Amino acid sequence: MLQDAPRSKQESGPPFRKPRFARAYSFALVTGAFFVFSWIGQFVFQLISFQNEQSEHGQDFAWAEYLPQFLASTFENWQSEFLQLIWQAAGLAALYYWGSSQSKESDERIEAKLDALLAERGIDPADLSR
Template sequence: MKLWIRDRGLLLVNAALFLISFVGMVISGVLNYNEEQRAHGEPGVTLLGFFGTGDFLEATFENWESEFLQMGMYVVLTAYLFQRGSSESKLPDKHEPQDDDPRTAATERDTPWPVRHGGLLLRLYEHSLSIMFFVLFAASFLLHAVGGSEAYNEEQASHGAPGVTVFGYMATSRFWFESFQNWQSEFMVIAVMIGASVYLRERGSVESKPIAMAHRDTDT
């Protein structure tokens, strides 16, 4: 059991941090939502009822969409672009194992089955990581619009103004402000990580080059 946990520690700890943060978001979110409802003379909701509100959907998925977009773009861009000296980049003048054509690889029993099968399955599998992120981004983007439109229509109704459809909400400046304010922060962090890893180090981390390695060199 200890060996199993050790081999999956990075995933398990990050999953636990996500769950803790998610629970914290939900609890604080329902308290904030009910405070706003009372301030407008409207009834509050239970903890479970909060999951069906536009506020919950909007707050959750406008953040998730930016994370999935960030990672999907990062996966694709690192396949084609370079930053010499960064631990986040391949070397521009060296063939990397990630560029090998799997069709010429010797297959074994534990080789991923799409590689052994070939054809269209292999074609999709070659890009399955970015496909997953972009599918999750598209789903989160749509759910952000659904939740945002519900929250927007509640506000409109409280002011006696007409509501909008989901697609109508996607045409508002509010929807795009919510999206871009998250997207810009995600790409900023990635740019900082790429540039900082050229000159700064973290001993023991796979995200860092060896401490004594020259800034221009890249360990891949």
């Protein structure tokens, strides 16, 4: 009697299940949590500083004065960070495209390395031309 061929490990395992939300998006969740906690920290410490400054000048605290200052400092910080990130990404892409010495090797250099390896093994690189 013929027996069935053994099943592969892939077939014998449980069927594919989509990972749970927390596992599938864990990096984004952790990054988002860091963002929220740091923004709350900025809010609290800037609020304390603003209240101290207001009390030193004998003025009452007003949310209408604090919130625009908080948002302005937030956007200044984000502008600086995003400008830096854009420069790094665009600068690296431009240098890579222009063939900076820091970027990829040129085709000629790769060809020279391959030719040297072939010659080392006694193979004439001209025989392998396209």
